[in-house]
Amino acid sequence: MKVELGWIDYLIMIIYFIFVLGIGWFLRKYMKNANAFLEAGRSIPAWVAGLAFVSANLGALEVMGMCGSGAKYGMMTTHFYLIGAIPAMIFLALFMMPFYYGSKARSVPEFLKLRYDEKTRGLNAILFAIMTVLASGISMYALAILMEKVLNWNFNISLWISALIVLTYTYLGGLSSAIYNEVIQFFIIVIGLLPLGFLSLRDVGGWSGLKTHIAAITPQHFAPDTYLTTWKYTGSAASNPMGVEWYGVFFGLGLVLAFGYWCTNFLIVQRAFAAESKTAARKVPLIGGLPKMFLPFLIIVPGVIALILMSDPSKSFSLPVDASSGKPIYDYTIIMLLKHYLPTGVLGLGITALLASFMSGMAGNVSAFNTVWTYDIYQSYIRKRTGDDASDDRHYLTVGRLATVVGVLLSIASAYIASKFGNIMDFLQTIFSMINAPLFAVIFLGMFWKRTTGHAAFTGLLTGFIVALLHHGLTIPQGATTLFKGGWLGHIHTYPVEMAQNFWAAIIAFTVATVVTVTLSFATRQLKPVEELKGLVYSLTPHDIEENVPWYKRPSGLAVIVGVIFIIMTIIFW
Amino acid sequence: MVDIRIPIGLMFSIFGVLITLFGLFTVDSGIYQKSLGINVNIFMGLIMLAFGLAMLWFARRKRKPTNNNPI
Numbered sequence: 323m324k325v326e327l328g329w330i331d332y333l334i335m336i337i338y339f340i341f342v343l344g345i346g347w348f349l350r351k352y353m354k355n356a357n358a359f360l361e362a363g364r365s366i367p368a369w370v371a372g373l374a375f376v377s378a379n380l381g382a383l384e385v386m387g388m389c390g391s392g393a394k395y396g397m398m399t400t401h402f403y404l405i406g407a408i409p410a411m412i413f414l415a416l417f418m419m420p421f422y423y424g425s426k427a428r429s430v431p432e433f434l435k436l437r438y439d440e441k442t443r444g445l446n447a448i449l450f451a452i453m454t455v456l457a458s459g460i461s462m463y464a465l466a467i468l469m470e471k472v473l474n475w476n477f478n479i480s481l482w483i484s485a486l487i488v489l490t491y492t493y494l495g496g497l498s499s500a501i502y503n504e505v506i507q508f509f510i511i512v513i514g515l516l517p518l519g520f521l522s523l524r525d526v527g528g529w530s531g532l533k534t535h536i537a538a539i540t541p542q543h544f545a546p547d548t549y550l551t552t553w554k555y556t557g558s559a560a561s562n563p564m565g566v567e568w569y570g571v572f573f574g575l576g577l578v579l580a581f582g583y584w585c586t587n588f589l590i591v592q593r594a595f596a597a598e599s600k601t602a603a604r605k606v607p608l609i610g611g612l613p614k615m616f617l618p619f620l621i622i623v624p625g626v627i628a629l630i631l632m633s634d635p636s637k638s639f640s641l642p643v644d645a646s647s648g649k650p651i652y653d654y655t656i657i658m659l660l661k662h663y664l665p666t667g668v669l670g671l672g673i674t675a676l677l678a679s680f681m682s683g684m685a686g687n688v689s690a691f692n693t694v695w696t697y698d699i700y701q702s703y704i705r706k707r708t709g710d711d712a713s714d715d716r717h718y719l720t721v722g723r724l725a726t727v728v729g730v731l732l733s734i735a736s737a738y739i740a741s742k743f744g745n746i747m748d749f750l751q752t753i754f755s756m757i758n759a760p761l762f763a764v765i766f767l768g769m770f771w772k773r774t775t776g777h778a779a780f781t782g783l784l785t786g787f788i789v790a791l792l793h794h795g796l797t798i799p800q801g802a803t804t805l806f807k808g809g810w811l812g813h814i815h816t817y818p819v820e821m822a823q824n825f826w827a828a829i830i831a832f833t834v835a836t837v838v839t840v841t842l843s844f845a846t847r848q849l850k851p852v853e854e855l856k857g858l859v860y861s862l863t864p865h866d867i868e869e870n871v872p873w874y875k876r877p878s879g880l881a882v883i884v885g886v887i888f889i890i891m892t893i894i895f896w
Numbered sequence: 897m898v899d900i901r902i903p904i905g906l907m908f909s910i911f912g913v914l915i916t917l918f919g920l921f922t923v924d925s926g927i928y929q930k931s932l933g934i935n936v937n938i939f940m941g942l943i944m945l946a947f948g949l950a951m952l953w954f955a956r957r958k959r960k961p962t963n964n965n966p967i
């Protein structure tokens with residue numbers, strides 16, 4: 323399964339490295355204080371932040387995982403790009419961004435501090451910092467192991483080099499450098515995967531060829547077009563490969579997981595915080611949403627086609643097989659497809675696209691980590707502002723820079739931990755969604771219900787997370803072989819697939835967090851005076867009058883455009 | 897601060913020229929069997945060159961009015 327790269331492929335990679343490092347180098351002279359370094363001076367144009375918004379999400383695990391899911395679940399994977407993204411992005415843009423951006427909070431934990439209290443911020447900041455470092459370590463591990471298996475690169479060397487490149491450009495240029503590079507990375511990913519989407523579809527005879535081929539290999543217990551539909555067979559869990567009903571997708575993915583991820587994950591919303599104005603910040607998720615809806619053509623459709631290639635011996639295409647379970651390792655789908663279709667030259671571009679996706683995800687993690695560490699942990703608990711602004715600024719800039727270095731080193735350490743326990747990967751991703759779902763409940767209630775109190779929010783956040791953990795400990799997906807997949811406390815329910823277990827964990831965590839927060843809000847006193855809640859709560863904030871520009875340039879007009887395309891895409895792929 | 901279109905435009909123009917030339921030199925080399933007989937290098941090279949030049953052109957057009965400002 324090895325791939326031979328030519329000199330031209332390495333040349334493409336080297337030119338790409340020179341450009342990403344060059345941008346960091348160019349931006350270094352602007353990094354005069356902590357605000358410029360950690361918040362990009364709130365000066366980024368909407369379209370740049372918008373592409374960074376979608377690119378920061380397009381990490382290596384996302385690209386590898388979603389292409390693999392295409393081969394595993396078929397077009398149902400597009401749920402993650404449509405119902406699992408777009409409604410949440412529109413909601414974030416129209417209803418939440420005015421409070422996030424208007425509050426002048428520098429991070430999501432800081433918003434919790436402004437709206438609730440110190441302990442709520444502390445809990446979220448610490449969980450977020452730990453999870454971010456672990457997540458970037460895991461994606462680093464996933465990439466290095468892929469490069470080792472397929473390109474024969476030394477695991478340690480590719481791990482350290484890719485980490486050092488990300489470290490260099492985020493150290494030099496901070497969040498600005500991460501964001502500008504994410505835009506470059508976005509275009510590299512799209513252009514690098516373009517020939518794959520085109521060639522694979524052409525190979526199976528276009529969309530109609532894909533239909534006939536896939537119908538021939540669909541298992542008997544599914545309808546022949548199951549793999550090319552998204553909602554059609556979600557009437558019962560047994561009739562679709564994802565093993566979920568429509569309400570599991572709608573509530574679990576569409577409402578809870580998506581809103582938890584897109585609206586409260588600081589790694590994502592930080593891109594909008596960096597925008598140059600409130601209007602720009604509100605446009606950011608919408609501008610990101612537009613390309614998001616078309617990414618399935620480059621990432622998921624080739625994955626579905628891999629399913630056809632695997633069943634046809636004349637194509638001589640196969641995925642590596644896991645030695646212990648005997649199942650194909652779906653994460654390799656994208657790189658095996660690149661190898662199968664792309665000749666040297668564009669192959670270098672495709673591999674660079676994978677490296678770029680890794681870097682955009684990791685830089686996103688690192689730049690979110692150093693902000694939360696510096697503002698929400700260091701500045702709040704270790705060394706508070708002294709009042710001397712000039713020296714404070716220099717001090718926190720140094721701390722932010724050091725946090726960048728330490729964050730990368732901790733990521734590298736967690737990459738090595740992941741290489742010891744391969745399965746820890748899925749487990750941590752599951753935990754991330756357990757943190758985000760209650761967080762969304764708490765932020766949502768805080769923004770739209772002025773009665774919500776700090777004690778209630780803190781307890782809601784904590785119980786939501788604990789209940790989700792218990793759920794994971796008491797249920798297993800069918801065929802689970804390790805405790806990382808669940809069931810480490812006992813066994814009260816078996817889900818048909820892992821995906822269903824995740825959806826329901828999120829729904830339960832969200833519901834518990836909501837119920838607890840609402841109940842305790844009635845039982846406890848609101849300690850924040852109304853004056854302090856202005857600008858943070860919907861009913862206490864005067865509404866902005868939209869600027870006098872054509873309708874399609876306003877956030878609401880843009881939201882209509884995104885919403886209409888979303889509906890059309892949903893119907894096309896029904 | 898920086899117009900990101902300039903580095904994007906430069907990078908893709910370089911990629912475009914490189915990959916197109918590589919495609920032209922490898923026309924008869926048999927490496928395109930994989931890609932269904934299509935010389936994807938020439939094809940993608942030209943797309944990248946066009947994209948890169950378009951980015952540079954947009955960046956230039958945006959800057960002009962401020963440079964030639966009569967006041």
